[in-house]
Amino acid sequence: MTTVPxxxxxxxxxxLAGGAAVAIALGVYGRVHAPTGVAIDIAGFSSFRSVKSWLxxxxxxxxxxxxxxxxxIFGRVFTGRRWVAPLHRWTGRAAVAVTLPVVAHCLYALGFxxxxxxxxIHSLLGCFFYGAFVVKMLALSRTDTPxxxxxxxxxAVAIGIVGLWLTSSLWxxxxxxxxx
Amino acid sequence: xxxxxDEMGQRSPLVTLAATAVGLVALxxxxxxxxxTTAATDxxxxxxxxxxxxxxxxxxxxxxxxxxxxxxxxxxxxATNTPASSSSPQPPRTTAPTHRTVVYVGKTEHRQATVALAxxxxxxxxxxxxxxxxxxxxxxxxxxxxxALRSRTGERLVATIGSRTATGSFTLRGRTIRxxxxxxxxxxxxxxxxxxxxxxxxxxxxxxxxxxxxxxxTPAPAPRLDPxxxxxxxxxxxxxxxxxxxxxxx
Numbered sequence: 001m002t003t004v005p006x007x008x009x010x011x012x013x014x015x016l017a018g019g020a021a022v023a024i025a026l027g028v029y030g031r032v033h034a035p036t037g038v039a040i041d042i043a044g045f046s047s048f049r050s051v052k053s054w055l056x057x058x059x060x061x062x063x064x065x066x067x068x069x070x071x072x073i074f075g076r077v078f079t080g081r082r083w084v085a086p087l088h089r090w091t092g093r094a095a096v097a098v099t100l101p102v103v104a105h106c107l108y109a110l111g112f113x114x115x116x117x118x119x120x121i122h123s124l125l126g127c128f129f130y131g132a133f134v135v136k137m138l139a140l141s142r143t144d145t146p147x148x149x150x151x152x153x154x155x156a157v158a159i160g161i162v163g164l165w166l167t168s169s170l171w172x173x174x175x176x177x178x179x180x
Numbered sequence: 181x182x183x184x185x186d187e188m189g190q191r192s193p194l195v196t197l198a199a200t201a202v203g204l205v206a207l208x209x210x211x212x213x214x215x216x217t218t219a220a221t222d223x224x225x226x227x228x229x230x231x232x233x234x235x236x237x238x239x240x241x242x243x244x245x246x247x248x249x250x251x252x253x254x255x256x257x258x259a260t261n262t263p264a265s266s267s268s269p270q271p272p273r274t275t276a277p278t279h280r281t282v283v284y285v286g287k288t289e290h291r292q293a294t295v296a297l298a299x300x301x302x303x304x305x306x307x308x309x310x311x312x313x314x315x316x317x318x319x320x321x322x323x324x325x326x327x328a329l330r331s332r333t334g335e336r337l338v339a340t341i342g343s344r345t346a347t348g349s350f351t352l353r354g355r356t357i358r359x360x361x362x363x364x365x366x367x368x369x370x371x372x373x374x375x376x377x378x379x380x381x382x383x384x385x386x387x388x389x390x391x392x393x394x395x396x397x398t399p400a401p402a403p404r405l406d407p408x409x410x411x412x413x414x415x416x417x418x419x420x421x422x423x424x425x426x427x428x429x430x
Contacts, residue, residue, distance in 0.1 A: 093196055100204050
């Protein structure tokens with residue numbers, strides 16, 4: 001093994017390893033930590049589950065902006081606009097920020113569960129989403145990553161958030177109604 | 181964030197990553213103060229998700245793994261926040277859900293009915309009634325904090341139980357009714373009397389009020405129960421009620 005192939009492999013392997021480590025760590029934490037079931041009440045909402053559903057919906061809308069701006073960055077739509085990159089960056093940060101209270105509550109109050117398919121898929125996707133997010137951030141912070149890695153990681157993050165929304169917020173709204 | 185305009189440095193995503201990790205740890209710590217438990221296990225999350233220093237010092241383009249979060253280093257972020265941070269995962273707490281015995285009672289969202297949910301170990305019993313005509317006895321099991329119960333006539337009740345409240349919904353004749361009910365101690369709780377051809381259910385609320393249905397084939401409001409002695413008088417005949425703990429089947 002010479003250093004060149006090693007270096008080439010590490011361009012992809014290091015971001016992927018970082019993401020995989022985070023995904024696994026979140027899953028392990030979710031299983032090891034005894035779920036408390038306790039939620040912090042937020043004024044104006046009937047329950048923390050509705051808070052989570054609405055926050056996740058905000059994240060989903062921001063994720064749709066992310067997809068469009070990512071296409072613009074890669075020259076598919078809105079080519080050459082100066083506002084595209086900052087918009088992509090900040091909607092991305094905002095999207096991850098609004099998911100944080102949701103994931104904190106999921107991990108702390110509920111944990112990683114697999115009692116029914118919807119819940120299992122949701123738990124797996126939650127770990128996958130943050131893993132993919134870490135891969136994308138690590139890939140962005142390096143200049144030597146292959147060109148395909150960033151769109152793949154970004155696509156994985158987008159798929160993750162859509163899947164998470166479908167298995168939680170959509171379920172909540174269809175089960176309990178569109179309520180605050 | 182330290183980034184402005186179109187210029188995105190190599191560090192910007194790492195700062196984003198670090199801020200995300202700090203935010204998650206902070207929220208978990210806030211959660212732990214809510215529940216009065218230490219957040220020592222939070223270190224297992226952050227040890228891998230946060231760059232252990234706020235900004236890596238490697239030059240852009242180098243592929244040394246030093247700008248990758250160290251998976252073994254103790255999380256400096258958590259160490260500043262958590263009371264007793266350790267980077268090794270703790271075994272699950274001994275307050276395992278298998279030993280709990282708790283009863284939740286309360287009204288449904290629009291006060292159409294009253295709900296009692298008795299939980300013992302991984303089993304649960306719920307009783308829903310409006311005190312005049314509608315009632316349902318539901319039994320089932322618990323997975324973690326999720327209760328899924330069913331009645332003999334096919335009504336379903338789902339709930340998530342916490343240390344203070346249980347939140348959920350049940351379907352009655354095609355309608356979904358939501359509830360959020362709280363933990364209640366004796367004499368509040370769920371009581372039942374079953375004799376041949378007659379079943380009576382009572383929910384005693386924390387304020388002492390009670391709701392129940394006497395069903396001998398035709399549901400009717402239940403006679404008053406003396407919760408202390410668990411005795412009620414039905415048509416002049418004394419019946420004894422059983423306090424429902426949550427592991428009964430019927």
